[in-house]
Amino acid sequence: MDLSAINPVLLVASLMVAATPLLLAAIGELVVERAGVLNLGVEGMMIVGAISGFAIAVETGSPWLGFIGAAVGGAILSLLFVVLTQVALANQVASGLALTLFGLGLSALMGQSYVGIKPPAMGKLDLPVLSDLPVVGPILFSHDLVLYLGIALTAAVWWMLKHSRAGLILRAVGENHDAAHALGYKVIRIRVMAIMFGGACAGLGGAYISLIRVPQWTEGMTAGVGWIALALVVFASWKPWRALLGAYLFGGVTVVQLNLQAAGVAIPVEYLAMSPYIITILVLVILSADKSSAPASLGRTFHASH
């Protein structure tokens, strides 16, 4: 056993990378759930984002266009969910599951000719002096730009929910859609926008995996990250900064356990892998004292009967 082999600075830096796809997807889903909609199709939207982004980046040679394509791809897929749950008023749980099934199949069809290809590389932040600073440099100033985008998005969503009128309306819709409707807000329109935002974020998260973190395309490569993102939203009790913290914690568990293994510490891997889920359940229990945390209309169908 040699714990000194673990470099805490590098550990934190790579933990941030591992957490980013989770964070992107979770921030999107957080907004969706704040609007009172439960979309279990995150995994499906992520994987479609992963291949849309990959294909466009490969065809155009530009990773940035790839990321834009991923966001669009995820948002388009989420439109299916919109049609089902907002127009046809279908059950959200079943529609979300169907979306994941469909997304996994669709992405595999889209990606048939992209197996074994290397995507164009994404540049990293490289600031003179700052990036070379000890400790702070690797952690804060030498990542790819999308990682910063994730953090910026967290801040933006936080601000939007907390301080903007749009955020107020969004939360009102999520808390009590009948009351929001009575006040004259377009419940359905707001939810549609939230769902599409969630789809775009999930798409970005998927593309982060296929373009930066791995980078390659293989079928089913998101390997369950979308489901963890769902857990993360709950863990964060629907608050953006907690989602960031949670993403680092969830992503961190994997990185830390791999680090411990490499350092020769005998750890029961399966039991450590369970821990984020058990922690999430505990958080739920603790949160239960605070009845206001979950959006009250979460998962309920809204139909304006005039």
Place this chain on the structure above:
Amino acid sequence: MKFTSILATAAIALGLATSAMAQDKTKVGFVYVGPVGDGGWTYEHNKGRLAVEEHFGDKVETVFVESVPEGPDAERVMTQMALEGADLIFTTSFGYMDPTINVAKKFPKVKFEHATGYKQAENVSVYSARFYEGRAVQGTIAGRMTKSNIVGYIGSYPIPEVIRGINSAFIHARKVNPDVQFKIVWAYTWFDPAKEADAAKVLIEQGADVILQHTDSTAPQAAAQAAGNVITFGQASDMSEYAPMPRVSSIIDNWAPYYIARTQAVMDGTWTSVSTWDGIGAGMVGIGEISDAVPAEVKAEALALKDALANGSYHAFTGPLKKQDGSDWLAEGETADDGTLAGMNFYVEGIEGDIPN
């Protein structure tokens, strides 16, 4: 009439029918555990299937079903292939072992080939590749190339196949570099590119400058490339898009020669149940081109080892070797028997850490 006999009669009737209709067209089925687009294990088996089609042209028809879960679904897919007149069925995952045996009992006329298992029957052959021979070559290059003397190894699950590879690589790395250390992490997944990338990064951060992987994605290659002075080896497929650096060589699963030979045997009526465990010599294990990033003398040494393994003059597990706990395993000049290798559940002396569970 019992069900099995109905099936058998149907199969025979169909066998007669097809042979009457399409004379000598041999039908070969493949059952895959992953999608053909996985870029690794299943991808290589599918390349073997395409090679069979190319080799025999009109004389053969191949069918495949991908992403078949191990268990009852696999059993059904195999039965379906047998019913539809397959003469030969390759089942390409360890978990298909019991289903293969079950279906083979119902279709005594159909030949089955199960990859990486140990249960044989009258009409079931088993085949696998001695990937550990390739690991010996990798270990040699790794031992010579490492400057930090730390070699990182990404394992999937702690099973004999993987442990054998670790031991083989370690023995040969130590042989050329007595100071070399292995850092082993278990990913506990067959397939999760993101996790593989993390594992590679962790190993690199902890000082490894050579990464060996027993998982199939190119994620570790990309991580090594990003890190700079780290070398890797392609796994399952050549992964030549990462050559010459970080990928300096590779172990390639090459099932094509075996698949062609077995199909030929069915056509000729000479098929018998065999247990095949082929290595570099028979071409089942390919060593991808050693890139220029490797110094010429190391390359020569690695190729010499490859030749010795191929012509049988050297066995990758040759004594004297001790187990990790210091007890004797192989005496001077003694080579490991296949039984021990097949069920290998111990590290050799010098590897640190315990095998999980």
Place this chain on the structure above:
Amino acid sequence: MIVLEKRPQPSRAWSMATPLVAVLATMFFGGLLFAALGKNPVEAIGTIFWEPLFGEYAFYYRPQLLVKGAPLVLIAIGLSLGFRAGIWNIGAEGQYIMGAIVGAGVGLAFYPMEAFYIFPLMVIAGAFGGWAWAMVPAFLKVRFGTNEILVSLMMVYVAEQLLASMSLGLLKNPEGFGFPGSRNLQSYASAHNAELIEGSGMHWGVVAALIAVIFAYVLLNRHMTGFHIRLTGEAPRAARFAGVKPARLILFCLGVSGALAGLAGLFEVSGPSGQISIDFNVGYGFTAIIVAFLGRLHPVGILLAGGLMALTYIGGEIAQGSLGLPAAAIQVFQGMLLFFLLALDLLTNYRIRAARKEVA
């Protein structure tokens, strides 16, 4: 302008007709997809829907429909009770795994002893395993008011990790040369859930699924608990006045669905599957949620929906083998089917009207 008007009661005619319309729509759009992939659409659709039922080898596929459909129906029946009352157990996959682990564990503990009581004990253990796993979200909901959707989902991942741990550790076959996975229960007579009539596909799991359908039908239509379930789902306020105790209902619904999922896992591991292995679970618990909705949460509907799902799985495999359709195309096809079924459900509950523009 088109407006939706809620029907006073769900339309019976539409609830019968929508599944048919949905299947036809899926055939049409699925056919377009298959044509786009360069396959003959008529042949592909025919293979998926016709071959397993009436094709040359239907004698083999028909029993297989039972094998594939039984766990789906068994789990979906349990889930539907809760869904009707607004109690969302989406962690059936985890309960299925735990039923299999606990049930197989009990069986393996007796190995190699042969006795008539081993299998019944395993059945009890399997139901218990699933029940206990479902009691976690149930208890937490009753005691702390936590959201059962999320807790039950989290428990799935915990169960999956336990499954890996069991396959590699405690339940690993000591004669398996170090490979992961337990002994095969198919070759342990006392623990084997064999076909009751050879070649019929009927095993105890199928019998249990049929019993569950009848049980659920009777419960919902003739029993007070069933009345409470329906009342809670349709009019929660009225239910409280009628003396329904929400806590008891939660424990009952999650408990029953957990136990049934556990049973499904046990019958699968001791029968068609045979062993505990890392990849033992293949998503029945999640697919069953879809089946429950396709079946309109009605016992008979679920029976039919389970059959339909099984048909697309088996037909899909045949289409892969004989037409070379990629597995992904089948997945997309199934996704489409679900979309249409879910979307068209609208017509059951709402009337579509062309309304004049409202005068404000």
